Amino acid sequence: MTKKLMKGAEVIGASAIAAGCKHFFGYPITPQNEVPEYMSKEMPKIGGVYVQAESEVAAVNMIYGAAGTGTRVMTSSSSPGIALMQEGLSYIAGSEVPCVIVSVSRGGPGLGGILPSQSDYYQATRGGGNGDYFMPVYAPANLQEMSELMQKAFDIADQYRTPAMVLADGMLAQMMEPVEIKPYDSKNIDKSSWATTGTKGKRKPNIINSLRIKADALEEHNRHLNEKYCTIRDNEKDYEAYQTEQAEVIVTAYGSASRVVRNAIDNLRDEGLKVGMIRPITLWPFPDNAFDELPDTVKAVLSAELSCGQMIDDIRIAARGRWPVDFYGRTGGNIFSSEEIEEKVRAMLKGVISNAR
Amino acid sequence: MPDSMIFQRTKGLTDAEFTYCPGCTHGIIHRLVAEVLVELNQLEDAIGIASVGCSVMAYDFFNCDMQQAAHGRAPAVATGIKRCLPNNIVFTYQGDGDLASIGAGEVVHAAHRSENITIIFVNNAIYGMTGGQMAPTTLIGQKTTTSPYGRKKEETGDPIRVSEMLATIPGATYIERVSVHNPAHVRKTKKAIKKAFQYQQEKRGFTMVEILSTCNVGWGMSPLDALDWLEENMIPYYPLGVYKDKVKEEGRQ
Numbered sequence A: 001m002t003k004k005l006m007k008g009a010e011v012i013g014a015s016a017i018a019a020g021c022k023h024f025f026g027y028p029i030t031p032q033n034e035v036p037e038y039m040s041k042e043m044p045k046i047g048g049v050y051v052q053a054e055s056e057v058a059a060v061n062m063i064y065g066a067a068g069t070g071t072r073v074m075t076s077s078s079s080p081g082i083a084l085m086q087e088g089l090s091y092i093a094g095s096e097v098p099c100v101i102v103s104v105s106r107g108g109p110g111l112g113g114i115l116p117s118q119s120d121y122y123q124a125t126r127g128g129g130n131g132d133y134f135m136p137v138y139a140p141a142n143l144q145e146m147s148e149l150m151q152k153a154f155d156i157a158d159q160y161r162t163p164a165m166v167l168a169d170g171m172l173a174q175m176m177e178p179v180e181i182k183p184y185d186s187k188n189i190d191k192s193s194w195a196t197t198g199t200k201g202k203r204k205p206n207i208i209n210s211l212r213i214k215a216d217a218l219e220e221h222n223r224h225l226n227e228k229y230c231t232i233r234d235n236e237k238d239y240e241a242y243q244t245e246q247a248e249v250i251v252t253a254y255g256s257a258s259r260v261v262r263n264a265i266d267n268l269r270d271e272g273l274k275v276g277m278i279r280p281i282t283l284w285p286f287p288d289n290a291f292d293e294l295p296d297t298v299k300a301v302l303s304a305e306l307s308c309g310q311m312i313d314d315i316r317i318a319a320r321g322r323w324p325v326d327f328y329g330r331t332g333g334n335i336f337s338s339e340e341i342e343e344k345v346r347a348m349l350k351g352v353i354s355n356a357r
Numbered sequence B: 001m002p003d004s005m006i007f008q009r010t011k012g013l014t015d016a017e018f019t020y021c022p023g024c025t026h027g028i029i030h031r032l033v034a035e036v037l038v039e040l041n042q043l044e045d046a047i048g049i050a051s052v053g054c055s056v057m058a059y060d061f062f063n064c065d066m067q068q069a070a071h072g073r074a075p076a077v078a079t080g081i082k083r084c085l086p087n088n089i090v091f092t093y094q095g096d097g098d099l100a101s102i103g104a105g106e107v108v109h110a111a112h113r114s115e116n117i118t119i120i121f122v123n124n125a126i127y128g129m130t131g132g133q134m135a136p137t138t139l140i141g142q143k144t145t146t147s148p149y150g151r152k153k154e155e156t157g158d159p160i161r162v163s164e165m166l167a168t169i170p171g172a173t174y175i176e177r178v179s180v181h182n183p184a185h186v187r188k189t190k191k192a193i194k195k196a197f198q199y200q201q202e203k204r205g206f207t208m209v210e211i212l213s214t215c216n217v218g219w220g221m222s223p224l225d226a227l228d229w230l231e232e233n234m235i236p237y238y239p240l241g242v243y244k245d246k247v248k249e250e251g252r253q
């Protein structure tokens, strides 16, 4: 297979189709319009279905219905749209139907702006929907990884009967990089025990439902869901440790921000400074195990985010007080430069560490 | 004709006991939908969507695959299912709070796209499940727990006539309003439901049957008084009849 120069949004669409996704339901919002545009162009060619919903509320409920039939299905949206999908995500998680949600986040709160931002980390990892639920969240940092994580998200969704999110931002969705879209190797997970496809008179009705009126029944369901989330925590944490050997300062960054941080680490290492990066690939489950692998040389940790500081909460939990955790962030669509990160890390190496976000 | 006709449970319904209050007409409507699915030989291919309201547990009652939807979103859920399984029968079962208030957007757009689904719309002029609050379909002057002095037009506008509204949508194929307040109308209701499902089988597009129904408990009446109240008060404001039948208008092909 050869690599092809592709735009991020196209990579999302092409990878989903290669993963067997034939149904897309969505609603336009910048900076991810190229995803529905791509799907509206490609789906008819493969006998698939593209539906432009009347709202993100409708889109996520179409996903819920479609996913209930056991079909591989996805939507894509951005911050205010993902906000509207929270009700549906809660239902999808509660009734355990697999689907993929792409979140190409932009600045907020409110209408915010359309430029790259990571201020939806809480929205993705904590969710705004009601109830005790989580969903796996993947944060690619380049387009090849985006392609692979898109496909993985479908597999994970099927395997655990859960919604799975791929979280990106306008930088990743709009940039171009050479990518190889690998053909999908179908795991053929049997969905016949729960999918609503009509009984054909051969089995009892399948019911997709999140309602449990009785306390004991709901508690049992909550326990079951929680066991699943524990299994996901045990098995699915993913991260990259970059230049962590002998490191004194560890910068933690994901997605687009990690691209800048990687440059900064390279520059600082060139100067002989001992710094490294932990790059979470799964945001939920958060790879707290990455911090247990750090060398004894580490003196402080920095969270570098395109937000006012959200992932830092998870880093602090993972750090368990072993190191001070400092923060550096830019917002509004501004992206920190490598120099800004280098300057911050140099100060930290000199012992200037703020423990307040 | 056989010597004796035995009234039996339809196999379109499960053995689960209804959760409805005594006197409520949801049970009659369930039975009609179930009988029609059996008579059309569609039960095995049907996927129903239970909405939020008194009928939320419909997933336990209909003897076919079922999915439970968030409040008002059933037409969107039905759209998702139907687009994946175009040859299955897909229907929603929704109350008037669910469909005419919180789900007004979803039903309008499903009709506009002429989704090939059937909506069973149960209009009882009140929010039954939550204890009898005012619905968009509550009549002017009608007392509910949130219109304790009677619904006032100046404050809330007039009750929504859903069938009339949806009939104006080009994508709507078949819209009929019926009632279940007496046996003759129960039979008419069954005919309307059957026609809607037949049109869906023939891939004719969006069909909805609005069924005037009683909520004797929510209305604060005996079951019999509620049937009279429906006839005397609801039917004048919500006239029965076919509001749209595109297949008939365009001539059957």
Ligand SMILES: Cc1ncc(C[n+]2csc(CCOP(=O)(O)OP(=O)(O)O)c2C)c(N)n1
Binding pocket: B052, B053, B054, B055, B071, B094, B095, B096, B097, B098, B099, B124, B126, B127, B128, B129, B130, B135, B215
């Ligand atoms: C988002 C949301 N808002 C409110 C409710 C509470 N709720 C449950 S049932 C219901 C009213 C349903 O009334 P209707 O659709 O008329 O059906 P009925 O109970 O009368 O059959 C409401 C408001 C809910 N479950 N979800």
